[in-house]
Amino acid sequence: MAKVPVQFTLNGAEKAEFIDSGTTLLHALRDKIGDTSPKGGCHQGTCGACSVIIDGELRLSCLTLAETCNGAAITTTSGLSKGGVLHPLQRAFLDAFATQCGFCTPGMIMAAKVLLDQTPNPSRDEVVEALSGNICRCTGYEPIIQAVLTAARSNSQNAA
Amino acid sequence: MAIRRGRGVAAINYPTGMNLGGDPTQALVHSTPTGNFMVTLSSVDLGQGMKQIMAQICAETIGVPTDRVVVDTADTDTGPHCMGTFASRGTHRAGNAVIQAAREARQVMLEVAAEELEVNASDLETDGQGNILVKGAPQRSISIFDVALSAHFKRGRSISGRGMFLIPRSYPEKETGAMKPSTCYAHACTVAEVEVDDETGEVTVLTVKNVFEIGRALNPKMVEQQLVGGSWMGISHALYETTEPYYPNRDHGGTDFNQYLMPGPGDLAQTEIIVLERPSADGPYGAKGPGEMCANPQIPAVANAVFDAVGVRIDTLPITPERILRALKAQAGAPN
Numbered sequence: 001m002a003k004v005p006v007q008f009t010l011n012g013a014e015k016a017e018f019i020d021s022g023t024t025l026l027h028a029l030r031d032k033i034g035d036t037s038p039k040g041g042c043h044q045g046t047c048g049a050c051s052v053i054i055d056g057e058l059r060l061s062c063l064t065l066a067e068t069c070n071g072a073a074i075t076t077t078s079g080l081s082k083g084g085v086l087h088p089l090q091r092a093f094l095d096a097f098a099t100q101c102g103f104c105t106p107g108m109i110m111a112a113k114v115l116l117d118q119t120p121n122p123s124r125d126e127v128v129e130a131l132s133g134n135i136c137r138c139t140g141y142e143p144i145i146q147a148v149l150t151a152a153r154s155n156s157q158n159a160a
Numbered sequence: 161m162a163i164r165r166g167r168g169v170a171a172i173n174y175p176t177g178m179n180l181g182g183d184p185t186q187a188l189v190h191s192t193p194t195g196n197f198m199v200t201l202s203s204v205d206l207g208q209g210m211k212q213i214m215a216q217i218c219a220e221t222i223g224v225p226t227d228r229v230v231v232d233t234a235d236t237d238t239g240p241h242c243m244g245t246f247a248s249r250g251t252h253r254a255g256n257a258v259i260q261a262a263r264e265a266r267q268v269m270l271e272v273a274a275e276e277l278e279v280n281a282s283d284l285e286t287d288g289q290g291n292i293l294v295k296g297a298p299q300r301s302i303s304i305f306d307v308a309l310s311a312h313f314k315r316g317r318s319i320s321g322r323g324m325f326l327i328p329r330s331y332p333e334k335e336t337g338a339m340k341p342s343t344c345y346a347h348a349c350t351v352a353e354v355e356v357d358d359e360t361g362e363v364t365v366l367t368v369k370n371v372f373e374i375g376r377a378l379n380p381k382m383v384e385q386q387l388v389g390g391s392w393m394g395i396s397h398a399l400y401e402t403t404e405p406y407y408p409n410r411d412h413g414g415t416d417f418n419q420y421l422m423p424g425p426g427d428l429a430q431t432e433i434i435v436l437e438r439p440s441a442d443g444p445y446g447a448k449g450p451g452e453m454c455a456n457p458q459i460p461a462v463a464n465a466v467f468d469a470v471g472v473r474i475d476t477l478p479i480t481p482e483r484i485l486r487a488l489k490a491q492a493g494a495p496n
């Protein structure tokens with residue numbers, strides 16, 4: 001089958017690949033480009049582990065065809081830390097022990113990032129709503145909710 | 161028709177590990193040329209933090225900082241035997257094996273240091289920071305880094321140790337059937353408060369208050385994390401989880417994990433955790449297994465709370481609205 005070219009920026013860096021038509025973005029990111037931060041949990045849009053940010057919006061990379069991402073700006077959890085300094089969300093997840101096996105964590109952080117980008121000071125209910133598409137089997141969610149609320153507070157302190 | 165409140169309490173004893181014809185775990189510890197220590201296990205860390213705990217145990221026993229220890233797990237082709245990570249046995253069984261292996265390695269390390277310092281190995285102690293000192297004369301010391309170099313390149317010694325922890329098989333006594341399946345028990349007690357809608361059968365868990373007695377908490381923050389997640393899982397077992405949810409026609413039933421119900425972030429009970437530490441006699445540094453037991457007491461506590469609320473005993477899990485409504489009907493004398 002003929003390959004199709006696809007070009008986008010991943011965490012600010014230009015990426016160009018030839019892929020089979022029909023390749024999911026999840027597959028392209030993990031197995032072609034080598035960014036394994038998005039996880040494949042269900043491959044059918046129900047667990048949120050594969051979440052990435054495409055042009056500012058939260059997207060499930062398992063349900064997104066890579067060839068539809070031409071020209072897009074894609075952010076994954078592996079692009080969040082800057083110069084070895086963790087993103088406030090990553091810091092908060094660590095400090096709150098909001099990750100155990102870690103499989104849900106990159107997706108949770110993506111969902112939380114989009115929330116905080118759009119709603120810097122969310123209520124608890126807004127955090128719950130934002131995370132409700134992401135499944136975690138380990139933590140019981142409460143530490144994750146607390147981590148997102150903490151990151152929001154530290155963001156607003158830094159902004160002040 | 162009304163929302164009814166109830167409160168239930170339950171207490172459990174929970175064995176650490178199980179005994180199916182002998183329950184062994186083995187461990188190997190060796191130093192690298194630069195005095196880092198490697199723990200080899202075939203036990204699995206599935207997110208509960210076993211690598212961290214084994215590193216702490218090894219470091220404590222040898223007398224080095226935890227970051228000097230690397231733990232390699234989960235390869236049954238190359239690692240020493242482990243029965244597996246289940247039945248809350250990881251910390252207890254593998255931890256004991258690591259202590260034994262680390263003690264043997266420490267002994268060799270002290271012997272090499274003794275040769276270098278020209279003293280008796282029994283006169284040496286570690287400072288926990290990577291140095292070996294002569295007791296009472298700490299100015300005479302050698303770094304573990306230099307001891308490892310000497311062992312490797314000068315003295316031809318392997319700073320290593322073998323560890324084995326085995327709970328032997330327990331046979332039931334012929335007369336009484338009595339046996340000793342486990343040597344170590346953790347304990348827990350939960351009080352749950354629920355609301356039950358007696359029209360829809362829906363249960364909302366308002367609060368769960370848990371007390372866990374888990375021996376010594378080797379890493380208190382990780383223990384807390386395990387217990388918070390476990391408490392949530394207990395409620396999940398009590399009210400949600402089943403591979404065979406009730407459907408009039410099986411064709412409409414769940415076919416994949418994405419139809420396997422668990423409480424989401426919007427369904428959380430207010431949760432309280434209290435940890436009691438009573439070091440166990442045969443655990444590594446007094447630890448017991450907090451793993452699975454932490455998801456148990458919530459189940460009978462919720463069942464009791466439902467009984468307190470609406471007066472029906474549900475004896476099949478999960479306690480679904482459908483089961484509650486059937487029981488309420490039966491209680492009212494109507495045919496099912």
Ligand code: FES
Binds near residue numbers: 042049050060063
């Ligand atoms: S892998 Fe994409 S939602 Fe589960």
Ligand code: FES
Binds near residue numbers: 103105138
């Ligand atoms: S930490 Fe394991 S699934 Fe969330």
